Amino acid sequence: MKHRLPLLFALLKFVSGLLLAGYGTYELHRDEYLYLDYGRHLAWGYIEVPPLTALQSWVSLALGGGFFWVKAWPLLWGSLTIYIVVRLAQRLGGGPWAQALAGVCYLTTAYGRVNLLFQPNAFEVFSFTLGMYLLVRHAQPDGQPRHLYWLGLVLGLGILNKYTTFFFGAAVLAGLLLTTPRLFARRPIWLAGGLALLVAAPTLGWQLRHGLPFRHHMALLHDTQLVYVTVASFWSAQLLLCFAALLVWVPGLWAALRGQPAPAVRVAGLVFVVGLLILTILHGKSYYSLGYYPALFAIGAVWWQTRLASRLGLRIALLALPLALWVPIVRDIFPILPPAAMARLSQRPLHRKLGLNRWEDGQVHPLPQDFADMLGWHELADKTWLAYQALPDSTRARTLIKCDDYGQAGALNYYNRNRAIPAATSFNGSYLYWFPALPARPWRNLLLVGEGHPEELVPYFQEFRKVGEMTTPYARERGVTIYLGINPSPALLARAYGERRTELAAWEGNLKY
Structure with missing residues (x-):
């Protein structure tokens, strides 16, 4: 019974994502073709990312490489992520309404696009969300050392997926130091750290053997893209990425930092603050932060549950608000309209004002860049x-x-x-x-x-x-x-x-x- 609602949202996420993926209207994205070629050249590292994506590519190609088998991976990670979000709300004492609110927040925010493309970003969000869940579980009264060991495994797999996991790991260490400093005098935390490094060792070794190509990658990224990311642009993007859930994650962050609805969630709030501070200082891209939000959906939903206990109308309104904000823009953010129809839709003043069709070259084009990258x-x-x-x-x-x-x-x-x-x-x-x-x-x-x-x-x-x-x-x-x-x-x-x-x-x- 306790898994029914989380599983229902996971299924809803997978099916809805498949329907919105553009099958028959658009092709795969240019990045997906590169990642699929990894599966033909299995190694412990690549110039762009670590090897976990390559393993998924190998499986997809072994199954024929069709559209479904490519999209199944981001949809799988998205489904598992929403399962964890709803489960966390449940673990914090949230009833069906709070669980549903947490799940709806995930469905109606930027994760729909993240879980659309076969890229490392989908697994990154999943691993960060699972890491937050394990941190909260360990901090709860019935927390066990095994939660730290699982956290170490998740961090190791995260490094095998994307090196930005090191930033998340730094935020986790800061959160633990600020909430439970005595933990570092005990063996489990060091064993968990050792497990993370052991799992990540093959790709770290590959980097060393190849002269650390990651350094050149970061230098190119900084000179061509990150140098143009300002503090203002980064934080304004944060408001837009999860705009439909703004009334949930903002109170969720405030509640977490105050240790509500339970002291165990304080570590999640601190990880969020430290993680986004690191990204701000390093001029990280706005979407690098997406893995830090889902836990706040669960915390915010449970926080609202206690304040709207006897206000059924407000509960219904708060649950419906993310959907009301999301439905009108579904055609803008998912490749469901044919290119010509999408080009006509893009002529609307609102569409132009939001800059949805502005590409990396700074020019406005008929289609959003991602959509144009799925054609021809x-x-x-x-x-x-x-x-x-x-x-x-x-x-x-x-x-x-x-x-x-x-x-x-x-x-x-x-x-x-x-x-x-x-x-x-x-x-x-x-x-x-x-x-x-x-x-x-x-x-x-x-x-x-x-x-x-x-x-x-x-x-x-x-x-x-x-x-x-x-x-x-x-x-x-x-x-x-x-x-x-x-x-x-x-x-x-x-x-x-x-x-x-x-x-x-x-x-x-x-x-x-």
Whole structure:
């Protein structure tokens, strides 16, 4: 009986997420293609993220790699997260109304988008929420050392998923030091910390063996994105991310810091404050904070339960408010409308005022950037396949397919996964590690996808011509070309492999190159 409502919300989350995922209307997102290619190159680390995503990719590909098997992972982590949120409300003494309020808060906030895409973010939110739950459980009167051991395991898995877990871990240590400093004189907390490091050791070792590419990743991220994140923009985004639940999580934070509805929740409030303070100081992206909120939904819901015990009308209103705020914007935040209809919807003044169609380039486009990143990939893969098929049988096997970025390479490999064609590669991201070695018999053909300056390459080939172009309306990559170069010169190949060595040296701190 006690698990019925949490399980009901978990099921609702999975089914509703699948219905809002855009199947049949949109394709996978560019990032998802990269992460799926991890499954073909299992390792303890990658340039972008640690290896846990790769294991999920391997399973999805083993099951056929269809749309459902890709989306099942973020939906699974989202379903488990909402289960924990509702269960935490229950553990704190919340009745069915408080549990439902906590669950509705999760359903109607930014987590709908987080649990839509196959990225490390969905598991990150899940692991942080589970970590908060275990902290509260350990602080309750019936708390046991096993809750700390489970916390250590969760933190270790979190590091295997995304290195931002170190920030969460620092916030956890601060929260425990401020609430139960004597805990650090006992063995369980050190065993839990050791377990976290033991679980994370393989990917930490991979980083060391490869010259800590994480440093270069953070430097690039800082110079190109984080440097533009201001304190004002970060905190204004915090209000928007969970706006529908503002009346729940804000009182939840206040209550937690005061030890209400139970002293055990104080640690959750402190972890939230310290965690967001760390992100503010480091100019973290606004969505890095999403894992800190779900526990506050549960705490705030139980706090409201005690204050609205005899006010049925206010209870109904508070439960309905997040839904009332969420329903009108469902079409704006989920890929359920066809691109042309979405483009028309985006002409509304409110849509423009919110800047939903402003991309990384600072310009306003017909579709939100994420939606435009879900279009045209199948067309690009099909046209590359046709260009490859048109090559003579005698030279087809000696063809290199090089793309300008990871989205193009990943999409080609995904949609051509059941075709006899060489894997597409790139100098972008982890494809640097997967780039094929220079063969003993030179490449006869180069298929170049997304080449930015094709006119400069004409002298390096016996023949060089355009063989395809993406034409899908509203696609972010619309206009990307496919060029075929026949009999590339040794000078061009030497230059290309030299560029790869230079890129690897930048990532690995000249460790090998």
